[in-house]
Amino acid sequence: MKTWACVTCGVIYDEALGWPGDGIPAGTRWEDVPEDWTCPDCGAAKGEFEMQVVKAAA
Amino acid sequence: MMTQTLVTETPAAWKDGKRGLWMMGVLWPALPLISAALALSTGMGLFWWLTPVVIYGVLPLLDRLVGEDRVNAPESAVAALENDRYYRLATFLFIPVQYICVIGGAWLAVSGGLPALDILGLAVSVGLVSGAGINTAHELGHKRENLERWLARITLAPAMYGHFYVEHNRGHHVRVATPEDPASSRLGESFYAFWPRSVWGSLTSAWHLEKVRLERQGKSVWNWRNDNLQSWAMTLVLFGGLALWLGPIVLPFLIFQGFIGFSLLEVVNYLEHYGLVRQKEASGRYERCKPEHSWNSNHTVTNLMLYHLQRHSDHHANPMRRYQALRHFEQAPQLPSGYAGMIVVAMIPPLWRSLMDKRVLAHYQGDVTRANIHPPVREKILAKYGAAQPQTLEA
Numbered sequence: 001m002k003t004w005a006c007v008t009c010g011v012i013y014d015e016a017l018g019w020p021g022d023g024i025p026a027g028t029r030w031e032d033v034p035e036d037w038t039c040p041d042c043g044a045a046k047g048e049f050e051m052q053v054v055k056a057a058a
Numbered sequence: 059m060m061t062q063t064l065v066t067e068t069p070a071a072w073k074d075g076k077r078g079l080w081m082m083g084v085l086w087p088a089l090p091l092i093s094a095a096l097a098l099s100t101g102m103g104l105f106w107w108l109t110p111v112v113i114y115g116v117l118p119l120l121d122r123l124v125g126e127d128r129v130n131a132p133e134s135a136v137a138a139l140e141n142d143r144y145y146r147l148a149t150f151l152f153i154p155v156q157y158i159c160v161i162g163g164a165w166l167a168v169s170g171g172l173p174a175l176d177i178l179g180l181a182v183s184v185g186l187v188s189g190a191g192i193n194t195a196h197e198l199g200h201k202r203e204n205l206e207r208w209l210a211r212i213t214l215a216p217a218m219y220g221h222f223y224v225e226h227n228r229g230h231h232v233r234v235a236t237p238e239d240p241a242s243s244r245l246g247e248s249f250y251a252f253w254p255r256s257v258w259g260s261l262t263s264a265w266h267l268e269k270v271r272l273e274r275q276g277k278s279v280w281n282w283r284n285d286n287l288q289s290w291a292m293t294l295v296l297f298g299g300l301a302l303w304l305g306p307i308v309l310p311f312l313i314f315q316g317f318i319g320f321s322l323l324e325v326v327n328y329l330e331h332y333g334l335v336r337q338k339e340a341s342g343r344y345e346r347c348k349p350e351h352s353w354n355s356n357h358t359v360t361n362l363m364l365y366h367l368q369r370h371s372d373h374h375a376n377p378m379r380r381y382q383a384l385r386h387f388e389q390a391p392q393l394p395s396g397y398a399g400m401i402v403v404a405m406i407p408p409l410w411r412s413l414m415d416k417r418v419l420a421h422y423q424g425d426v427t428r429a430n431i432h433p434p435v436r437e438k439i440l441a442k443y444g445a446a447q448p449q450t451l452e453a
Binding site (some may be wrong): 043 | 200
């Protein structure tokens, strides 16, 4: 499971959580998120998210 | 033999008709230098006022004469357009021109032996370039690349507005066209009521955003990693350096031109979302920001000078899209003129209201309750427009 962040405003899309408010169930992989889905906070297009590097627990 | 490939719109065949003209964005910030050269060589003090005359007078006329450009690059050509480094150069080159204006202007103001009125003209001119710098910083600050993000803050320093880098992306883009956004103006709110609300609200919001971000990392807001502190430090270094060189007497000049600079940004903020509002959904969230939540203008001349900032709807939908690829949206509300003309109108509130209130109302099909109304005048606005018949309102 990966997380993706909106480069503009910082919203995190976590594949493990999905985005149920928009009908995207938990566990939905980023590539299965509809292409017309936009950032819930700032409205940026899906293409404006980038994958986050998962930091190893210290 | 070329015609056949040109008829079919292949991406390779598509050429940006405005490509060469984007260098205008680098040339017009040199206006204070041109005006200084003219004033000093002719001895005519009026030339010190050339920059505001061009911005407030000549540009609106040129917008009217040259008109609009609604051309959008075909989607298939966008990748090549975005990767063309020339367009980046047209933003980078703004910065040396801007700094020559600020440093040269400061030196002339202190050492030029000029009368007070001429210094005032010079300070206003330099300030307008600092304000335009916020527009350049805006284009740069939305990008992923570290170089562009750094340059954005260097460009913000002369206008004393380093916190814009924080607040614009993470504050304004999130709350745009809601009553909570300090930088979205409301129906019935004059520019002079908006200015203090936006200046103070943006500052406190930027501080809060960095405080929350740093606290999440277990750090204090008083940490060198605070982007606000870093950006403000650039202003301190610039102003401090000039004060060491030219003496503290230069500080009033620098602070005044910075005030003119960030006020130019604020008047532009004022026009971009006037009266427009996102409705609240049943979940309590605001609806997504859509093209109808920003005012737009396709006026060619001012768009060339502002890196397409006036194609504002596409900018909010695709904040990282590079300026050369920003599109005109048919469903987006349109301003009657480019920003240069509209900022003059915004500074005259009765004129602004007479031009824009009816457009806000028409945008909401006569239903004023759907607009973002300024609370202190809410009752007055409702009484004035509340009974309006939708069918009598034409766009």
